Amino acid sequence: MSLPLVPLPASVTPSPGAPFLLTDDVAVTGDADAAGVLHRLVLTRTGLHLATDAASERAEPAHAGRAAIDVTVDGDGPPESYRLAVDEHRVSIRGADAAGVFYGVQTLGQLIARSPDGWVVPAVDIADQPRYEYRGVMLDVARHFHDVATVTAYLERAASLKFNVLHLHLSDDQGWRLALSRRPELTARASSSAVGGGDGGFYTADDYRAIVAHAAANHMTVVPEFDMPGHTHAVGLAYPEVAAAPALDRWDAAGGPTPVAGETYTGIGVGFSSLRIGAAATDAFVDDILTELAELTPGPYLHFGGDEAHGTPAADFAEFVARTSRVIAGLGKTPIAWHEAGAAGDLAPGTIGQYWGFVTPTDGADDRARAFVARGGRVILSPADAVYLDMKPTADAPLGLTWANGPTSLERAYSWEPGEVVSGISEDGILGVEAPLWTETVRDLDDIDALAFPRIAAAAEAAWSVPAGAVDDRTWESFRARVGGLGPLWTTFGIRFPASPEVTWTP
Incomplete structure (x- = not known):
């Protein structure tokens, strides 16, 4: 049966x-x-x-x-x-x-x-029982803003598949999305824009508390992220004294507009922005935003980004991420950073690394991931060519991107094994699995559903279930049959999932 x-x-x-x-x-x-x-x-x-x-x-x-x-x-x-x-x-x-x-x-x-x-x-x-204690989904609310109702609907969908973490990407070059009393100009001046020139938006402290409470009611922990020292162009709109000029010698323009200091950025390019490392004003800014974020967040983790900081010199980057990890630890939280931060030699002990390289690591991403474990931390696995839900599911899909080794089919989203991605990290060194959804092409809940489903179910199985092949039904053929049987349930819950041709759906 x-x-x-x-x-x-x-x-x-x-x-x-x-x-x-x-x-x-x-x-x-x-x-x-x-x-x-x-x-x-x-x-x-x-x-x-x-x-x-x-x-x-x-x-x-x-x-x-x-x-x-x-x-x-x-x-x-x-x-x-x-x-x-x-x-x-x-x-x-x-x-x-x-x-x-x-x-x-x-x-x-x-x-x-x-x-x-x-x-x-x-x-x-x-x-x-679950395989991993950390089973996450990430929603980027910076590239396009998503209101409280959309966020809570998405976390309910994730909780039904036994995810227990909602990672909110709250800041990026395009906008700042959480009001802070210590730094009010962030939402006054840096929240109104989005990719493509669309409307921005932000959460009040009460909005954020409502998300946290709704997540808790669904047994999910909220992990907030302020991305630093790169992905910070919007910060310069509010506090120009802490932002460096756009560095355009190494950035990936992604075919979009060129960023200009002091002007909103509506493209999807990455790698050009940076905070001013070592400046007293920058240190005060970081202390203020993280202190208030810690006060608003009951969960144990604060994520401080650390990815794609191409506009930050390597030594400055190492200095910044090390100091920031220690600030977070001093606030009684466990710091999380994207795997690039593993290049720093003085991270706070126990800092968690989030690996977003490919299933087969390239460019030393695995070395930087292993560095977190060597310093007493653990790793969250988010291989982009398997669990980045914003990748196109097919070449002709109207939504999504393709930079992570082209479109990601449902079969490819399923056919990877967390314990085999980064060699040298034992099962105990893996905190869990997270499936990010970046929103360069995502404007509303229908778009979220169209990209997340059914691939989010593959990520759920990687995070919860026994290793691939450990039992008879932990296989692609079994999974595609089982997920096909969920069509009626998803439909009654209003999930607008695309009927993937890789699956035979129960009517």
Whole structure:
């Protein structure tokens, strides 16, 4: 029996017994938060209103004839793990913690199917736990701004696939997207532009808190990023004293306009901007923005960028990223930087590196990634030619780019193994997997869906499931069948996914 489960659970044992029939009479018992998630999921998927908590408290026990779904935190097993058991009379979800029960509910949602008798859940026993503790998606809100409703919709989509981190790329050459009381000119002067001259925008502190709270309700941690010392042209619009003049000798113009100091930049070129390294005004600026960001962010991580700083001399770059990592550590947070920062010799111990090179490393990217582990840190894997969701899925796709070894098909997005990308880094040295979505061509939620789906499901399996080939169903052929079965669920949740020709979709 093929079940539409993505990411693939650690253990799935189908039962020959009769399925569980979902009706309005089914009672939900157990953890109130998880029960609420289950009620909403079932209502959206089926239109059924399961019994309320109050009704379930008065219900007869399931063994006396009342069909029930019980969702309970029992503290058994590793973090985020769960066990799901389905028979004709009862569904039981037991989680090691609240996150585990939440993920068990998401798995149950994938199992719900229509039959001649109504909505059913097949009889099955599942024991599941994540491979990596960090399972992330990144949304770039700098190239094109995306409002709170769009961000929360995207994080809900990601959480349903058991991602637990939302990385927000909050600043770039095109705009600054978070209001800070210590540096108010950033949003007053540097937030109104976007790629192509479109409208910009920014989050107030309350907007950001709302995103963080919604993420937490979906068991996701927000990792905010202010990208420095490159990708900082917008900073110069607000605080010109901390920004160097555009360096145009090594930048990648990407066929767009030439940046001019003091003027908004609406192209997609990279590598021309830099902060003024070593200046007292720059150090004060960095201290201010990171201090306030740390105050606004309850999660353990702050990301400070460090990529594509072609306009920053190497020695200055090393000095800057080392100092910035120590500032973040001093604020009680764990610093994260893109892998280029591994070239610095004095990063704060434990700094996390995010590798965005190719599945087969080039240009020493793997050396810089290994440097983080050598200094007591770990690595997040985001190989651009596998999990950059902004790459075109096909050559003729209307959205996306192709610089990461051309279009990225669903099969290529699936067919890589995290433990084999950077040699010399053990499994313990890998914190997790993250699938970034840069938004040079992405203007709204429909665009996000069109590029992220179904490839986001491949990234989810890389982050959650056992290594490729470790079990019979951890294969491309199994995955394409399983993801095809999720089409009806995604449709009912309003996800406008393209019907990839690589998949046979369940109608």
